[in-house]
Amino acid sequence: MTDFQENARAAAQAMRDVFPATPLQLNAHLSARYGAEIWLKREDLSPVRSYKLRGAFNAMRKQADQSLFVCASAGNHAQGVAFMCRHFGKKGVIFMPVTTPAQKVQKTRMFGGDAIEVRLIGDYFDDTLAASQAFCAEKGGHFLSPFDDEDVIEGQASVAVEIEVQMPKLPDRIILPVGGGGLSAGMRSYFEDRVAFTFVEPAGGASLRAALRSGAPQTLPKLDTFVDGAAVARIGDKTFARLKKVNLADLLIAPEDRICGTILEMLNVEGIVLEPAGAMSVDVLDEMADQIKGESVVCVTTGGNFDFERLPEVKERAQKFAGLKKYFILRLPQRPGALKDFLNYLGPADNITRFEYLKKSARNFGSVLIGIETDTPGNFDALFSQMDDAGFTYTDITNDETLAQFVI
Known part of the structure; x- marks a missing residue:
């Protein structure tokens, strides 16, 4: 067993003092449709409705001597950091763009309570990030990257640890979305070649594809932020170092409008609320139908922080795509x-x-x-x-x- 695998297992074990393992559920509807065993790893059922608290937990656990943690995020990372600041009793300052929906700001404050301070700065995320890093340097805090951090990558790998424990045998394939690469780098590093992987990126934020084609991380000239949990303009340097051998054939692109149809289907048929990034692994099943027939497949539903005010837009985009x-x-x-x-x-x-x-x-x-x-x-x-x-x-x-x- 590698050091990374041992550390990921240790992180998963330590998390049990904070929250239970998320469910791994065999989905009868999808299994019947595709003639395969389709399992859903329900990260949308974590305490903050996404997997992001895993990386935040592991990074803060390993930086126990730090008294101040700083991050920049408009969504799930902010909520994960807030939750863990409260758990560890650490001071957190969370920078969010001024344009962040009020619901996300309120949930971040709810999870963090008195342990955190939310600062709304910048119309665009780049401005928010710059402000957070300047503040962190000035105050001598520890900056918590949403993905490009070895401790965060190791923490996200706990999803793989749980899958290994929860299944009677390893799945034939795992399908998961890629944003900055923290989850995909962690899971791929944990399983190595024992499981086949299919990675999914949103069409308007395919930063891993750009990096694989050029051999190094590239900044996308244009970014569609609709899939806000996975739309990243540049994949992380540390995460790409763990993903650089991914075969382009194992990387699929999901159109944003098609993802909307998947969100609606999972809501209407299964009663499962998924955010756009959380629906991506299920969204590509149609184009993989021949490939996965007879296989056992785990789709990681990475998040369920869906603002229902977006529902009319989601319905509209799904109808247009169809x-x-x-x-x-x-x-x-x-x-x-x-x-x-x-x-x-x-x-x-x-x-x-x-x-x-x-x-x-x-x-x-x-x-x-x-x-x-x-x-x-x-x-x-x-x-x-x-x-x-x-x-x-x-x-x-x-x-x-x-x-x-x-x-x-």
């Missing part, structure tokens, strides 16, 4: 009966969810923003075909992100 909702701008003639003519083309399952005159583009025409949802993607083919035959002029803007930001 081809069940479209937005288009229609050039509508300004004459009696023109609108009625258009409405006659709608099928029985077509529902108008948005109708707004944008402007009168000419004396005899007006531009109308229309949103329609339906129950079968093919219904739009029939609708557009009839509109084409009737001579209507329209532009489908469903996937035009720039234009959609202004008019939808």
Whole structure:
């Protein structure tokens, strides 16, 4: 047994004084669908509804002589650090962007109580991070990285330790998301070659893929932060050192809109609340269906800190990805009966969810923003075909992100 494996086991054992192992559950619905044993490692059921408290626990346990811990986070890492500051009786100062949703700030304060102070600084995370590191240096505190720290990596590896204990035999495959790489580096280092891994990154934050292609961590020029638990512009140096031999074929990319459909399915069918990053391991099962047939597979559901105010957006994005909702701008003639003519083309399952005159583009025409949802993607083919035959002029803007930001 390697030193890393021994240390990860020791960390897992020490955690039992603070919180129980998270459940590993065989999911009948997913197992039947894919003809495999699909297990869910429910990190969304930890005391802070994510795995992040593991790394915070291990780092603080190993830095017991420190009296001040500092971190920068807009979400799960902040809550994990807050929880452990309270547990260890240590002072924590947690920097969060000014734009952090109030719910996340309140939960961080709730977990930390009197042990922590939350400072809201910076509109963007880079500004928040710089402020936190400057403060840490000035006060002589210990900075707790969310992922690029050997003690944090070791703590996250406790997920692997628990899986090994909880299963009758090792799974054939483990699927888990990658953000900064702390969890994936820890689990891969613990299991080594004893288990096959599939890693998943969000399409708008594929920092591991960029690093593997270039041979070193790269800063992504653009980042989509929708999958806020895994959207990281640059994978950690220490985590990449443990992941640099990952085969690109074992790294999948999950589109953000598709993840939304998985969130809804897990909520509606299984009653499981997952945040976007927490749903990523389940999201890729469809594209792996042939590969995993007959296998035992563990999907790590890494977090369940989902703000239900986001639910309308999640539903909208899921419908768009499935081809069940479209937005288009229609050039509508300004004459009696023109609108009625258009409405006659709608099928029985077509529902108008948005109708707004944008402007009168000419004396005899007006531009109308229309949103329609339906129950079968093919219904739009029939609708557009009839509109084409009737001579209507329209532009489908469903996937035009720039234009959609202004008019939808």
